[in-house]
Structures are given as C-alpha cells and as structure tokens.
Amino acid sequence: MRRAAAVAASLALLAAAPAGAATNSNVAAKPPSSQALGEYVTGKPVGGRITLRLFAPDARRVTLFLGNVDPTVTPPATLMRKASNGVWSTTVGPLAPDMYEYYFSVDGYRSIDTGAALQKPQRQANTSLVLVPGSLLDDRDVPHGVVGSVRYHSDALHADRQMYVYTPPGYTPSGDRLPVLYLYHGFMDTSGSWVFEGRLPEILDNLIASGKARPMIVVAPDTETEVPVAEDFPGPRLVPEFFARNALSADAELTHEIIPYVQSHYAVRDDADGRAIAGLSQGGYQTLSSGLGHPGLFHWIGAFSPGPLQAPPNALIEAGLANPARVNATLKDFVLTVGDRDGLVLPATEQFEARLTGLHIRHRYEQAPGHAHEFDLWRADLADLLQRLFRP
Incomplete structure (x- = not known):
C-alpha cells in the first residue's frame, strides 16, 4: 500500500512539472512526452533547406557552425534563437546536394546534435552530419551491396580489431573472384568513416548500377593501430613521433593479417592487378607507405590529400622512391590529389x-580548385577512382 502511494505521489509530481522541466535538479531536462518530438529535433531537408534544432532550455547562447571547411578554419557561425519551449533553432539553405558537417556551441561547449541520427565517425565524437539529397551520395532504387562489420585478432598489434567489408550486389562466396580495394580513413576518425561519411556503399552501388564501376570488394580497416596511441601525443609531437610509427604498424597489420584474412574469407583475386589501395589524409599517408613500400603488391594507388608528408622519413615510402623504374613497372595508376585551399597538407x-x-x-x-582538407573533395576523389579501377 505504501508503495502504491509513493508511485501515485511521483506521478502527481510529474504531472505538475512544467513541460520539459526536470523533476530533479541533478537530472537533465528532456522534451515532454506530451508533445511531438519533431518539434524538438532537427528536421529533414526540404528543398535544400534545413531547420536545425537543439533542446537546451537552460542554455544562454547557442550557435550553429555548419560547413565543409578545413580543420584549421572555423565554419561560418549562425546564432540560433530560443523559443518558449526551450528549443533553439535556425533554418539554413538552400544548400546544394551534398553531406555537410556541423556542430553547436552551447555556452561555449562544443556539442553534437543530440537530436540527429547521423554523427561523424570519430574517436571522440564532436561533429554531426546532414545529407541534402540529390547527388551520387543518395540511397537510390538500385541493387545494393552488403556492408559487414568484421572482427579479427591481430597478432602484429596484439589486439582484437575491427574493419568494414563491402561486397557488391549479387556477390556469393562461390562466384567469380573479384578485385579488392583497401581504403583507409583519416586521423582521429574510425573504420566507419568511409562507410558513413564517405558514403562508400551508396556511391559504389550507384556507379555499379550505371555501369560506370566494376563490381569489387572494398575493405575499410582502422588506420589507427594503437601502436602507438594517438591520444598519448600532444600536438607538437604528433608529426615527429607518431605518424611514421603508426604507418609501420598499420602496414604490418595490412600485409600480414588483413590481406591474408580477406584472401581466405572472400572470393577475391590474388594478383596485383586485382588489388588497389587508397585513403584520405592520414589514410593517404598510409596508402603511400604500403603502396610504394611493397612494389608489385598493388597496381593501383589513390592518395587523397595525404599527410603528414612532412613527417620524418618513412622507410616504406623511401624504399619505393629509391627504385622509380620498379614503381613505374608495377603501377597501372597512381593518383595524388589535394585541394588548393588545403591549410594542412x-x-x-x-x-x-x-x-x-x-x-x-x-x-x-x-x-x-576551391577545396580545403575536406570530405567534399574526398568523396569526389573516391568516385573518380572507382570508375578507373581494374580497367584493362
């Protein structure tokens, strides 16, 4: 009886609480269940316009930062307006079809959009994503490949690891052996970077459906090896001490474990003409390390805004450059890209x-032209590379 009375008292307190208010000062407020949640969260793009919302009833100032810009540059700021229900909002656009990064400053604290499903795949998440439809990035009505998360043990790194593997529409283990692309992400992102922000599955599905790309398998490993651990280095020490060491660890994992794993678990070709490697930023640096460091292992290399090339000499890259004739004899295509406004590399x-x-x-x-160190460029680089790969 006492328990029933306590429950009734609690319900009465909840009913008496104002909309969106917390009943305990130690509990964060949340939107009231009596209202449609759509009034409190970011809406879907309509005609290129997006209304972004954040429920923060106790905040004094909320600012939106939206745009695909160089990490050395702060995106344009838009001051948001607060409504009586505690929702801060602003409408932007019309925006061109693309995927955009954004985040909020809430009284000086950087925050993701807690009311959005798409978040940038990062080791420390601080950025959200929004897709404005109308481009190659769309999920179209075409046959779809399958993206799987694969876990394996790395003896080279003494750790359990994870990667994503894309198999094209119609793939079966007993079918024709397919070419494979190894695709590396950038610094402080995760193996999901190319899948979710890079839109790899959608881009490749659409290109295959239109006959512009050949069916292939794509493997997206984790560029960060934890040997060494990136977070252990303050900024000034990353270039001289971290990147080259990490590249050697990632190369050992790739050559001794990832490639053999893929060869034994998927129907893939086992020749250099059916093997490619590409990546963006730190992943582009990894691409140059493994691609040039093992002549004859890959016939196709795509290094997108690779960095940091100003790091101490990388033994793998230097070994490749020491024998230009062999590099020319073994590579069918070697592409190097960068934006002319790239403030990093x-x-x-x-x-x-x-x-x-x-x-x-x-x-x-x-x-x-007009591009910085940004995914807007790298998605275009990937789409171009996919259309060139594994051609005679």
Whole structure:
C-alpha cells in the first residue's frame, strides 16, 4: 500500500512539472512526452533547406557552425534563437546536394546534435552530419551491396580489431573472384568513416548500377593501430613521433593479417592487378607507405590529400622512391590529389609531387580548385577512382 502511494505521489509530481522541466535538479531536462518530438529535433531537408534544432532550455547562447571547411578554419557561425519551449533553432539553405558537417556551441561547449541520427565517425565524437539529397551520395532504387562489420585478432598489434567489408550486389562466396580495394580513413576518425561519411556503399552501388564501376570488394580497416596511441601525443609531437610509427604498424597489420584474412574469407583475386589501395589524409599517408613500400603488391594507388608528408622519413615510402623504374613497372595508376585551399597538407603535397616528377615516377596530380582538407573533395576523389579501377 505504501508503495502504491509513493508511485501515485511521483506521478502527481510529474504531472505538475512544467513541460520539459526536470523533476530533479541533478537530472537533465528532456522534451515532454506530451508533445511531438519533431518539434524538438532537427528536421529533414526540404528543398535544400534545413531547420536545425537543439533542446537546451537552460542554455544562454547557442550557435550553429555548419560547413565543409578545413580543420584549421572555423565554419561560418549562425546564432540560433530560443523559443518558449526551450528549443533553439535556425533554418539554413538552400544548400546544394551534398553531406555537410556541423556542430553547436552551447555556452561555449562544443556539442553534437543530440537530436540527429547521423554523427561523424570519430574517436571522440564532436561533429554531426546532414545529407541534402540529390547527388551520387543518395540511397537510390538500385541493387545494393552488403556492408559487414568484421572482427579479427591481430597478432602484429596484439589486439582484437575491427574493419568494414563491402561486397557488391549479387556477390556469393562461390562466384567469380573479384578485385579488392583497401581504403583507409583519416586521423582521429574510425573504420566507419568511409562507410558513413564517405558514403562508400551508396556511391559504389550507384556507379555499379550505371555501369560506370566494376563490381569489387572494398575493405575499410582502422588506420589507427594503437601502436602507438594517438591520444598519448600532444600536438607538437604528433608529426615527429607518431605518424611514421603508426604507418609501420598499420602496414604490418595490412600485409600480414588483413590481406591474408580477406584472401581466405572472400572470393577475391590474388594478383596485383586485382588489388588497389587508397585513403584520405592520414589514410593517404598510409596508402603511400604500403603502396610504394611493397612494389608489385598493388597496381593501383589513390592518395587523397595525404599527410603528414612532412613527417620524418618513412622507410616504406623511401624504399619505393629509391627504385622509380620498379614503381613505374608495377603501377597501372597512381593518383595524388589535394585541394588548393588545403591549410594542412598543400605545401608538403606539392613538394612530394615535385619529387615524384623529378624521379620520373608516372602519376596523375590533381589540385582541386576551391577545396580545403575536406570530405567534399574526398568523396569526389573516391568516385573518380572507382570508375578507373581494374580497367584493362
């Protein structure tokens, strides 16, 4: 009886509490269940316009930062307005079809959009994503491949690891052996980066359906090996002490474990002409490390805004560059890209490209006008590469 009375008293307190208020000062407020949740969370894009919302009734100032810009540059700021229900909102657009990064500043604290499903895959999440439909990134009515999360043990790293594997529409283990692309993400992101922000499945599904890309398997490993651990290094020490060491660890994992695992678990070709490697930013640096460091293992290399090329000499890259004739004899396509507004890696990429030219190593160099160190460029780079891969 006492328990029933306590429950009744609690319900009475809840009923008396104002909408959106917390009944305990130690409990964060949440939208009232009596109202439609859609009034409190970010809406879907309509005609390129998006109304972004954040429920923060106790906040004094909320600012939206939206845009695909270089990490060295702060995106444009939009001050949001607070309604009587505790919701801060603003409408932006019309925006061109694309995927956009954004975040909120809540009284100076950087926050993801807690009312959105799409978040940037990061080791420490601080950015949300929104897709404005109308491009190759869309989930179209075409046959779809399958993306699986694969766990395995790495003896090289003494750890259990995870990667994503895309298999194309119609793939069966007993079918034709397919070419494979190994695709690396950037610094402080995760193996899900190319899958969710890069839109790899949607891009490749759409290209295969239109006959512009050949069916292939794509493997997206984790570029960060934890040997060493990135978070253990303050900023000034990352370039001189972290990147080259991590690249060697990731290369050992790739050559001794990931490639053999894929060869034994999937119907893939076992020749260099059916094997490619690509990546963005730190993943582009990894691509150059493993792609140039093992001549004859890959016939196709795509390094998108690779960095940091100003890191101490990388033994794998230097070994490849020491034998330009062998590199030329084993690579069918070697593409190097960077945005002409890249505030992180442009100078070092230009210097590296000049070195390739001086060594007479055949390559394609593309400096994209108007682009910074951003996924907007890398998705386009990926779409272009996928259409070139595994052609005679």
